[in-house]
Amino acid sequence: MTRLPRWADLVLVPLISLLLAGIISALVILAIGQSPSEALKTMVIGAVGSPYAWGYTLYYATSFIFTGLAVTVAFHASLFNIGGEGQAQLGGLGVALVCLSLPWPHWTLALPAAMVGAAVFGAAWAAIPAYLQARRGSHIVITTIMFNYIGAALIIYMLVNVLRPPGQMDPATARFPEGTKLPTLHEIPGLGLIFNKQVPANVTFFVALIACWLIWLLLWRTRLGYEIRAFGKSEKAAIYAGIRPVRITMIAMLISGALAGLMSINNVMGESERLLQNSAEGAGFIGIAVALMGRNHPVGVFLAAILFGFLFQGGAELGLWTSIPIELRTVVQGLVILFTGALDHMVRMLLGFFFRPRPLGVA
Amino acid sequence: MDYATLLQILDSTMRLATPLLLACLAGLFSERSGIFDIGLEGKMLMAAMCTGAVAAMTGQVWLGVLAGIFGSMLFAGVHGFASITFRGNQLISGVALNFVASGITVLIAQSLFRQGGRTPPLSGDARFNPIALPFADSLSNVPLIGPFYSEVLSGHTALVYIGLLCVPLTWWVLYRSRFGLRLRAVGENPASVDTAGISVVRLRYTAVMITGILCGLAGAYMAAGLQAGFGKEMTAGRGYIALAALIFAKWRPWYALMATLLFGFFQALALRPDVIAKTLHFSIPVPALDALPYILTVIVLAGFVGRAIPPRAGGEPYVKER
Numbered sequence: 001m002t003r004l005p006r007w008a009d010l011v012l013v014p015l016i017s018l019l020l021a022g023i024i025s026a027l028v029i030l031a032i033g034q035s036p037s038e039a040l041k042t043m044v045i046g047a048v049g050s051p052y053a054w055g056y057t058l059y060y061a062t063s064f065i066f067t068g069l070a071v072t073v074a075f076h077a078s079l080f081n082i083g084g085e086g087q088a089q090l091g092g093l094g095v096a097l098v099c100l101s102l103p104w105p106h107w108t109l110a111l112p113a114a115m116v117g118a119a120v121f122g123a124a125w126a127a128i129p130a131y132l133q134a135r136r137g138s139h140i141v142i143t144t145i146m147f148n149y150i151g152a153a154l155i156i157y158m159l160v161n162v163l164r165p166p167g168q169m170d171p172a173t174a175r176f177p178e179g180t181k182l183p184t185l186h187e188i189p190g191l192g193l194i195f196n197k198q199v200p201a202n203v204t205f206f207v208a209l210i211a212c213w214l215i216w217l218l219l220w221r222t223r224l225g226y227e228i229r230a231f232g233k234s235e236k237a238a239i240y241a242g243i244r245p246v247r248i249t250m251i252a253m254l255i256s257g258a259l260a261g262l263m264s265i266n267n268v269m270g271e272s273e274r275l276l277q278n279s280a281e282g283a284g285f286i287g288i289a290v291a292l293m294g295r296n297h298p299v300g301v302f303l304a305a306i307l308f309g310f311l312f313q314g315g316a317e318l319g320l321w322t323s324i325p326i327e328l329r330t331v332v333q334g335l336v337i338l339f340t341g342a343l344d345h346m347v348r349m350l351l352g353f354f355f356r357p358r359p360l361g362v363a
Numbered sequence: 364m365d366y367a368t369l370l371q372i373l374d375s376t377m378r379l380a381t382p383l384l385l386a387c388l389a390g391l392f393s394e395r396s397g398i399f400d401i402g403l404e405g406k407m408l409m410a411a412m413c414t415g416a417v418a419a420m421t422g423q424v425w426l427g428v429l430a431g432i433f434g435s436m437l438f439a440g441v442h443g444f445a446s447i448t449f450r451g452n453q454l455i456s457g458v459a460l461n462f463v464a465s466g467i468t469v470l471i472a473q474s475l476f477r478q479g480g481r482t483p484p485l486s487g488d489a490r491f492n493p494i495a496l497p498f499a500d501s502l503s504n505v506p507l508i509g510p511f512y513s514e515v516l517s518g519h520t521a522l523v524y525i526g527l528l529c530v531p532l533t534w535w536v537l538y539r540s541r542f543g544l545r546l547r548a549v550g551e552n553p554a555s556v557d558t559a560g561i562s563v564v565r566l567r568y569t570a571v572m573i574t575g576i577l578c579g580l581a582g583a584y585m586a587a588g589l590q591a592g593f594g595k596e597m598t599a600g601r602g603y604i605a606l607a608a609l610i611f612a613k614w615r616p617w618y619a620l621m622a623t624l625l626f627g628f629f630q631a632l633a634l635r636p637d638v639i640a641k642t643l644h645f646s647i648p649v650p651a652l653d654a655l656p657y658i659l660t661v662i663v664l665a666g667f668v669g670r671a672i673p674p675r676a677g678g679e680p681y682v683k684e685r
Contacts, residue, residue, distance in 0.1 A: 028467065028470065032470055032471065032473075032474035033474060080454055080455075082454075082458065128661075132661070132664065132665050136664075136665045136666050137666070138661070138664035138665055138666070139664065139673070141401070141454050142401075142606065142607075142610065142660070142664060143661055143664055145401070145603055145606075146603075146607065146657040146658075146660050146661050146664075147657075147661070149600060149603065149653075149654060149657045150654045150657050150658060150661075153650035153651065153653050153654035153657075154650070154654070156650045157648050157650040157651065160650075161648060285458070285462070288455070288458060292455070324470075325469050325470055325473045325480060327465070327466040327467075327469040327470055327480070327595075328466060328470060329466070330462055330463075330465050330466030331462070331463055331466035331467050331470060332466075333462050333466075334459050334460065334461070334462025334463035334464075334465070334466060335459070335463060337455060337458060337459035337462060338441075338445065338455075338456065338459035338460065338463065341451070341452060341455035341456070341458075341459060342445040342446065342449075342451035342452055342453075342455045342456035342459055343445050343449055343451055343456075344451065345449045345450055345451055346445075346449040346451075349449075
């Protein structure tokens with residue numbers, strides 16, 4: 001296989017993978033008797049056609065930035081964290097407990113406290129699989145999948161038997177107090193002129209941007225980040241260099257779980273303002289696609305999260321305005337994971353054909 | 364718990380364990396050949412949709428089963444293509460295929476039937492009908508064994524018995540046939556198989572295709588045996604429980620039967636919380652019962668009940684030496 005130039009590897013490979021996923025999706029739409037161009041038009045208008053649409057796209061993107069970063073940090077340590085979904089749901093539990101415990105006077109106080117709650121609960125849910133991987137050699141992929149299901153069962157139990165207010169039928173917590181309400185983009189001075197309607201995107205978006213920057217700093221500008229990446233590249237070499245595998249596995253997974261948990265600031269505290277069943281709505285899994293698409297770099301994760309926010313909001317609009325089911329977005333997402341993650345060698349081989357140095361003498 | 368209640372629960376254990384067993388054996392073939400497969404769930408879902416759709420259109424359940432196997436093998440083929448031919452990450456490929464299956468089944472069912480992503484309810488010949496084992500009626504009066512035979516063992520649909528037969532068959536293939544010897548070898552040390560002049564690629568593709576067939580049967584049973592028709596996300600994590608059972612069984616066929624029966628028993632119990640409350644004199648919350656297979660798997664993975672060591676070459680694409 002020909003080695004590709006760096007720019008081709010970073011830009012061309014994801015773009016071609018995306019294009020292939022798009023072509024197959026278009027074929028799927030054709031196969032169910034709909035028009036791909038109409039579908040694309042509906043998606044574009046519904047997801048980026050107005051400030052209102054952008055408000056939804058950015059709201060979803062905020063969640064995906066957190067889960068994408070979560071998968072990224074674990075990936076750099078060669079750990080495949082599929083447990084983002086469970087960690088995000090447990091993070092939501094942490095947010096709910098913090099928000100409901102005190103009569104918060106103002107969101108500026110509630111937000112940091114809730115962030116701690118979300119991060120601690122998310123990290124705790126990642127800690128057990130991390131420990132089992134580090135100490136007992138249990139495969140982290142399988143344990144994190146199992147923990148998604150255990151987490152879902154735990155949340156159902158908590159909502160039905162413990163946190164549900166008396167007299168309420170649906171399994172959900174009480175509404176959070178007024179003082180925990182995060183300002184939406186509509187309410188932020190200056191942005192209120194652009195986002196003139198109520199949108200779900202809220203200040204968490206800026207927290208997500210800061211998280212991107214902090215994770216970049218952590219991975220490429222600190223000693224710990226170096227250790228995580230070195231461990232991920234070669235465990236043997238890392239041990240030889242005095243990096244302790246148990247410590248790095250634990251730290252990387254704790255950070256990963258905390259990031260996944262922080263996602264719940266956006267959806268639980270920012271949007272629904274109470275904890276519902278299945279609050280993460282698959283964002284934990286989308287984080288895998290976002291990290292793969294974004295090449296495990298915070299800037300890439302940011303761009304990929306916006307793209308997936310677009311897909312998610314556009315897919316919802318498709319479900320509303322056309323007879324194409326909303327599940328199309330799950331298919332597209334799966335195809336993107338397939339092409340960017342599992343078939344990336346195929347794309348590189350295809351590209352390698354064009355980048356192969358021409359033999360001398362043949363003009 | 365009285366004997367009649369126990370028999371009822373064991374009867375639903377058999378029904379609920381069958382899709383787990385078929386999927387577990389499917390995973391066994393793939394993982395023994397060195398290809399991790401967390402896409403069992405997606406293949407089952409795809410098979411359930413194909414079975415439901417074709418059985419509804421033709422009224423013939425076995426045509427539905429064939430369609431289910433075809434749908435499942437299609438996904439198995441993509442998994443093989445990504446992880447064998449193009450040496451992609453097997454875990455990522457499995458995750459991706461689960462997503463595609465979860466969405467595309469609804470898309471196809473919706474465009475075919477316009478019933479909110481479901482297939483029409485199956486009845487008559489479009490569904491599996493119970494088979495009474497010989498002497499089930501005449502033996503039912505024999506104390507203890509009689510009711511067990513006629514209630515628990517007899518009266519299931521064909522795929523339940525096919526699933527049970529697959530266990531000794533898998534054991535025989537794995538441990539007594541030449542193909543099985545090579546299959547186990549390719550999962551442990553593909554280079555040695557390659558040196559012996561046997562194609563690693565072909566062996567692995569064969570294993571992945573067998574996985575497709577068995578997952579197809581599992582999904583077909585979901586749509587035409589356990590329930591009457593396909594519904595969105597109807598496999599409900601069974602692919603992952605089957606994966607859990609596979610680890611529990613330490614990649615061995617007879618243990619796979621035990622593990623899936625155990626997990627089926629938990630699922631049957633979760634459907635009858637009243638029975639547990641009566642027997643144990645306190646109630647276990649239903650979510651705890653639902654989570655039990657996953658918790659047990661984590662405990663097994665942690666090595667507290669003897670170590671579960673996966674096939675050594677599992678998850679690693681094989682690169683021929685140059």
